[in-house]
Amino acid sequence: MNLLLAESGAPHTPLGHVLDKPVFAEWLSVGEIGTMSTQILTMLLGAALLLFIMPRVAGRIATGPESAGHDRYITRGRLSQVVEVMILYLRDTMLVPVMGEKTTRKYLPFLMSLFFFILTMNLIGLVPMADAQNIIGKFGWGDDHWSVIGGTPTSNINITAGLALISFIVIQVHSFRELGVRGFLEHLTCDLTKGPKFLWLVVPVIFVVEVAGVFIKPAALAIRLFANMVGGHVLLATLILLPGFLPIEGLGRTGVIVVSAGAAVLITFMEIFVAFLQAFIFMFLTAVFISLMSHHDDHEEHESHDAHGEVTDLQPAH
């Protein structure tokens, strides 16, 4: 650890691999605190890929032409099937029990867009684009820090904050539409005003905590996603750079290289899992916050829905 800190000023640091790097700053910058960067370009690439792939996937999942017979209900293609399975699982097993059938239908496009957007950004960060450019730069013109595009867009706090801001707006708009201003304020007192009179004493405290919670929830979303992505990549970079930090030579060094490279491969697999997990958590917590800001009768509806179990999942759309 001390080694890492001591080396933090040096060209190769684990942190250097997760830091955003300004590019084309001469042409594209907004004031003092806004410059074009590699992670922004990676995000644009990821969004382009997402918007290129998803309509094709949708075309395959959608019901085919009448002429195809029974085959028109069958999804073909591995990616399409994977996407379909994910959507079905998230919708029927995760979102419907939390939000209820009706609210899920309403927010499914937003939540699925959020999930697949974050997932794409998480996964594209695992593609070593910047590293490939570093190699090209090193052998091309001796600049082993040259890269234009690369990195994980979701390991940029600015980008995760933007996504959290959108979640925040969606949650608040839902709250006000569902509960009204009065209902919203009552919700922020946990409905204690309807309870015994002496509870009025704690209402101000609860109110302050709940108001803070309104802002803390999306902030936590942003920081959670950002920190998980940064953490994984820092760990990966540490493992890969580890042999370079060690003052040993010869066979010992080779051993360390083999072990740390193997560990890096395993951690990369774990990072793929984390990419899915964090996309899911961001999306799912947004859904939970939306459902928390719904009418209480809704919750009863959920419970009755749960009682029906799996069978209701097959019910057609209302």
Place this chain on the structure above:
Amino acid sequence: MLRLMNIIAAAGEGGSEPSLMDPNLLANVTGIVVFLVALVVLWLFVWPKITQGLDDRNDKIISEIQSAEEAREQAKSALADYEQELAKAREESSRMINDARAQAKELADELRAKNEQELAERMARANADIESAKSAAVADIHSQAAVLATTIAGKILQREINPGDQQQLVEESLNELGSRN
């Protein structure tokens, strides 16, 4: 986590050093805009198709299950009908067999009775024939005997009878009788 905080803190201490927490308004705004564009495109062109496809398949599966259930119900009722019909037919056929058997028995009884009657009649007739033939024969014998006796008596009366004649006469008469029979 602590390590990460240390790294972040260490990176932040440098002042001019780039930090993970550096604000970048362009990244923020681009992130929001790009997500919103993606959201709109996906909302318009992707999710309706996918949800429609999934719903269509759900509806299809439900309707298939329902129609399969209906078909099963129909098959069940058809089977019940068929079994009922079968039982009825079985009953009918056994009744018919019994009827036929009874009829056959009746007919056989009738035939047997008729035969017996006929046989008795025939036997009676035969007996009567025999009786009449017997009585006719006896009558014949009687008449023959009478004629013979008369003839013998005539012959006896016509000539003198010596023991030789007598013997001859008797033989003649017997021959006559024998040739007549």
